[in-house]
Amino acid sequence: MNQPILSVSDLRVSYRTQGGLLPALDGVSFSLAQGEALGLVGESGAGKSSMALALMRLLPRNVGLLDGRAELEGRDLLGMSDEAFRRDVRWRKMAMVFQGAQEAFNPVLRVGDQIAEPLLVLGGASKGEARREAVRLLEVVRLPAEVYQRYPHELSGGMKQRAVMAMALVLKPQLLLLDEPTSALDVTVQAQIMDQLKELKRDMGLSIIFITHDVAIASDLCDRLAVMYAGKLAEVGPADAVLLRPQHPYTRLLLASLPRLHQDAPPQFIPGSPPDLRAPPSGCRFHPRCPQAFARCPLEEPGLIQVGEGHDSRCWLAEVRP
Numbered sequence: 001m002n003q004p005i006l007s008v009s010d011l012r013v014s015y016r017t018q019g020g021l022l023p024a025l026d027g028v029s030f031s032l033a034q035g036e037a038l039g040l041v042g043e044s045g046a047g048k049s050s051m052a053l054a055l056m057r058l059l060p061r062n063v064g065l066l067d068g069r070a071e072l073e074g075r076d077l078l079g080m081s082d083e084a085f086r087r088d089v090r091w092r093k094m095a096m097v098f099q100g101a102q103e104a105f106n107p108v109l110r111v112g113d114q115i116a117e118p119l120l121v122l123g124g125a126s127k128g129e130a131r132r133e134a135v136r137l138l139e140v141v142r143l144p145a146e147v148y149q150r151y152p153h154e155l156s157g158g159m160k161q162r163a164v165m166a167m168a169l170v171l172k173p174q175l176l177l178l179d180e181p182t183s184a185l186d187v188t189v190q191a192q193i194m195d196q197l198k199e200l201k202r203d204m205g206l207s208i209i210f211i212t213h214d215v216a217i218a219s220d221l222c223d224r225l226a227v228m229y230a231g232k233l234a235e236v237g238p239a240d241a242v243l244l245r246p247q248h249p250y251t252r253l254l255l256a257s258l259p260r261l262h263q264d265a266p267p268q269f270i271p272g273s274p275p276d277l278r279a280p281p282s283g284c285r286f287h288p289r290c291p292q293a294f295a296r297c298p299l300e301e302p303g304l305i306q307v308g309e310g311h312d313s314r315c316w317l318a319e320v321r322p
């Protein structure tokens with residue numbers, strides 16, 4: 001792997017809730033190389049958004065615990081002062097497209113002015129410079145320049161999503177976090193947005209963390225996949241290996257739940273539902289839903305076990321494989 005741009009180790013996030021502390025991220029570690037795209041996949045509630053929000057230091061107020069380490073180009077993201085983070089990191093080095101961001105536009109301001117605003121406020125640009133740069137970015141995301149003058153309600157869902165991407169790119173970040181950027185879009189527009197991301201990765205050398213429920217979509221863009229289950233990584237590895245040789249029973253079920261074009265068998269459902277994180281199952285967190293669970297699983301929690309080159313699975317079955 002090239003020098004990592006991001007390295008995360010033992011990241012923990014818990015929320016304060018009425019029923020006690022809820023550990024949404026429970027010791028997550030991974031790294032991301034320069035120019036690499038990592039897909040973070042898993043069911044609702046796995047902790048995907050919490051991961052991205054922790055890195056951006058935008059977690060909600062009811063965070064009860066934030067622990068571990070995250071370094072961006074060697075700089076300690078969680079330990080640095082708020083001021084340094086705002087001045088040097090957020091939007092400049094690392095930007096995020098939020099889940100549901102299409103609805104986050106201010107309805108009474110022109111789209112172009114909203115894209116240009118960070119350049120005026122944070123980038124010290126003149127009005128003319130900011131405007132020119134916003135128009136250039138519209139071009140980068142394949143939107144016509146006249147979109148600058150439009151109001152958000154005058155854009156389709158796909159156009160809004162592109163505009164949101166332009167906004168995230170305005171201060172030329174090296175790392176872009178995208179949280180479910182295509183889930184509200186129809187399949188054709190989804191494919192266009194994915195092509196756009198591939199171009200940005202190739203042409204700008206952008207590093208990407210792409211969050212989605214949909215493994216199929218993630219695998220198209222991503223070099224590596226990280227499968228999350230109940231606040232932990234269940235499996236992580238090169239995208240091809242995870243797709244073609246999934247090792248964790250949860251990953252297998254996730255893949256089997258995808259509808260396939262050229263297959264008669266209907267997609268399978270993953271049995272049961274994600275656990276209550278305030279009182280997670282003993283041993284392997286997946287054991288109550290796992291078709292391959294055996295005696296050891298409810299008793300001892302597996303760590304990540306290497307199953308191939310850069311490929312790890314949090315499952316006791318990995319230990320017995322040759």
Ligand SMILES: Nc1ncnc2c1ncn2[C@@H]1O[C@H](COP(=O)(O)OP(=O)(O)OP(=O)(O)O)[C@@H](O)[C@H]1O
Nearest residue numbers: 015017022024043044045046047048049050051060
């Ligand atoms: N502000 C909050 N207060 C309390 N619990 C929260 C809060 N935000 C998230 N959670 C809980 O933390 C866990 C992880 O949530 P998170 O939003 O990170 O999951 P996710 O993988 O992004 O899910 P989705 O696919 O639905 O977006 C869930 O159990 C969720 O209910």
Ligand code: SF4
Nearest residue numbers: 284287290297315316
């Ligand atoms: S450790 Fe056991 S319960 Fe957990 S995924 Fe592996 S086989 Fe299933």
Ligand SMILES: [Mg+2]
Nearest residue numbers: 048049050099
């Ligand atoms: Mg989410």
